Amino acid sequence: MKILSAAQTRELDQATQTEQRLISVELMERAASAFVAWLSSRYSSADAGEILILCGPGNNGGDGLAVARQLLQRGYRVRVALLPATRHSPDWQHNRQHLPKAVPSSEISTKKLPDIAAGALVIDALFGTGLSRPLAGLAATVVTHLNQARARVIAIDIPSGLFADQSQPADSAVVCAQHTVSFGLPKLAFLLPQNAEYMGEWSIEDIGLSQKFVADTTTPWHYTNAAAVAGALPVRPKFSHKGTFGHALLLAGSRGKMGAAVLAAGACLRSGVGLLTAHIPGCGYDIFQTSQPEAMCLTDAKADFISELPKLDGYQAVGIGPGLGQDAASLAVLRQLLKAAAKPTAKTGKPLPLVIDADALNLLGQHRELLKLLPENTVLTPHPKEFERLTEPARDDYHRLDLLRDFAVQHHCLVVLKGACTCLATPEGELHFNNTGNPGMATGGSGDVLTGILLALRAHAQLSPFEAVRLGVYAHGRAGDLAATHSGQAGLVAGDIVRHIGPALKEWE
Ligand SMILES: NC(=O)C1=CN([C@@H]2O[C@H](COP(=O)(O)OP(=O)(O)OC[C@H]3O[C@@H](n4cnc5c(N)ncnc54)[C@H](O)[C@@H]3O)[C@@H](O)[C@H]2O)[C@@H](O)CC1
């Protein structure tokens, strides 16, 4: 699914009207119907009580007025409060004229802010994607008043005061919604942690916007949902054997961190790899062989950390990092691996696929000269702090996306920036946000599990680097979601995610 800018969204509106021979107020009516359908599926008129709709002067306010009329027709009690303005959009004026007299309406002023009882249902239709500057004056006062009221706030399209595709100044007034109901496509702002307090939960309602315009429009931003990865996992052919699905090598673990190696290996095995060999420090031999009998195991000469790079012949992908530690000898292994993997392999003519995580990323951050050695299409899986160590501190989430994109393009690699909406940056400069996963996955070892999944999928000959990583990130979140339905979010541990990879991948079979 594509994510468009605010300007492209306006063009999409226009294109839809031209293509479907609609007048703009008809599209507004569709948006209002979609919103009302959503609201009435959540709240009966008794649950809702009297609904207050705050309307601004543009089409977002026009949506609010159309929603007021439709809710009244469905038997809800509504009143509207209008933000005064010198100019109103034509569709606002149309819907103002068609607002039934039975809907009480008042104009907001500094002296007459709307009464909002705690727990009241309030619809925020002040400003949408037409916001051109941060809110100030009366509009900002109303938003602050609303936020202090402890109401149940539902935003139409986007919380008022929030820009759809760029940061607003730190102290701007922005509505804190409990839920945002938006139309057609998600907006970039919805996916960034800095906006979580404003967005609440959000959902996207289909209002039949032009598919052709969306298909023809280019954007760096994409959203990975179930439809985007449907059919992405190749069917296992009847006459396949363990060699068909690749042999992966995992370099992981150090004293006190063998669990990371065990989790990554378990995840790799559960993700369909043909064979897995792990190279681990001597101290981990019994732990590893006992907990992962399906994997083969090579032990390092050192007991506590990895100091040797095994021969790489015969492997289709190598993962390094989980629980690795940051010993100088392990750094030397990482350097050797980067050099060796860059040479085209006899079988594919391409560099050996690498997945780099955790301490291997920290070592790269401390020795940035190694970044030049990264083979093409290497996968890096940093969380924001690890990513910062590879680049520079970000001013905000939008700046972080710029840094992420530049990094992936400059180093020709795939970077998975882990978070609530994990973002995959490609060497072509695309950013793909993931829609699976839950806060229960914010627990130690969850990243090691992702490394194992990605390692298995990078070893798979039929998946391109991008397909493998996008699918792996999605499946990791999906496994976490399935795990959370059993253990709940607080009780979820990384091993639960491993145990649910199979059921998650089964959804593709
Ligand atoms: N995208 C779509 O396909 C659809 C969009 N619709 C609605 O239309 C909205 C966009 O409507 P508009 O473009 O009219 O924009 P808005 O309703 O967001 O507001 C624009 C108006 O507010 C003024 N304004 C902007 N920033 C201001 C500020 N900081 N302080 C005071 N005034 C400010 C502008 O000068 C303009 O008059 C969407 O968010 C959505 O709710 C729907 O009606 C129909 C479908």
Ligand SMILES: [K+]
């Ligand atoms: K709004």
